[in-house]
Amino acid sequence: MxxxxxxxxxxxxxxxxxxxxxxxxxxxxxxxxxxxxxxxxxxxIKDCSILAEDILSLLMFSVKDIAETTVSKHRSDKLKKTKYVMRHGQVSLASAMTQVKVAASLGATLVWLSGGTALVQSLFQEMLPSWFLSVQNLEQGGEGGGTVYKLGGHALAYFVVYCGMFAWGIDPTPVSRRRERVMWSHFEFLASALDGKISLGCDLSLWRAYVSCFLGLVVECTPCWMHEVDVKVLKRLSRGLQHWKEDELAFALLRRAGPEAIGAAAEMILSSDW
Structure with missing residues (x-):
């Protein structure tokens, strides 16, 4: 493997x-x-946590390979940037995203099969925070450029959301009470990093791609997860997204978070230029 x-x-x-x-x-x-x-x-295999760490590493190696073979080869062309070439580059990026989603879904499936809910919980609360806090060099002399980090962020987001779906489902009533605790912990970690309370070691473009993609997937696919998170945490996330000029996602995060967040969403509209 x-x-x-x-x-x-x-x-x-x-x-x-x-x-x-x-x-x-x-x-x-x-x-x-x-x-x-x-x-x-x-x-x-007795220690399933080792398996999850290896699967996560293999996922990132796959992303690096996808970035180099699918996207970077088009950059090496010495053609002028005509509309055709730009369109061709967009197609290659879309193809790379498709491969990234496949790799993420496969990785999530293997994690779920390997250790079930307990391993997914460890992934959310221990492995991912540690991974973001440590220095990650995905390029290693390759030709992927910054694209590998952006694709890596998207891959992690899909990987994590798929794992959460397998473990706890997407229904308002969770199959396990662990979901509320795990979601609160992960959202709090994201908010603290956006607030500047946590210093990250990973590339910032990877982090930004992960946060935007993860929250976007939660808003569209698993909004019930947000209902289990304190509104104050969601407000902090929304402010962080606004600093990134992600106003639509910031508003959607509050709008889909339930009645308790409606007031915060209204305040956001009044204070913005919309």
Missing amino acids: SSTTSVCSCGGIASLLGHGFGSHCSGGLSPVAPGILYLRIFRC
Whole structure:
């Protein structure tokens, strides 16, 4: 599973899972696809937290490979920036985002299968904060430029939201009381970082992409998660988004947060230039 290039360039999940334990090769035996092998042995691994950390690392390596193979190769062209070339670049970026979402969904599935709700909770409350606080060098001499960090932020956001959906669902009534505690903890971490109370070690473009994408996904797909977070925390997040000129997302965050946040949303409208 340590090779991400073949997974990204030769069929994504199909390349990872392969055709199982078939006997379609000469001699009656075929290589076992790494995904199938993982699904057979992961229950025997005692420390699931190590698996989650490795999956997170592999996801970031996949993003780096996607940025270099899908987006950067178009930058190397010495053509003039005509409308056609710009449109072609937009298509390549859209293709990269599609691959990033696939990688994130696969990673979230493996985390959920490996450790269930307990591992997802650890991901939200321990692994992700530690990851953002530490220095992360995703480029490592590659040609992805800042794109790798932006794609990395989006990949993490989809990865985390998928994990949360698998663990606690998207219904107003959670399947576990852990959801409220975990969501409050993660939203508080985001708000504290936006307030400047926490010094981050990761690239700021990655952080900004993560926060914007994560909150956007929550607003659109899992608004009930916000109902379990203190309105004061949501107000702090909204102010941080406004500083980034993300006014629409800041307003949507308050508008979808329930009756208790309506007053804050109204105040935001009155104090803005809308």
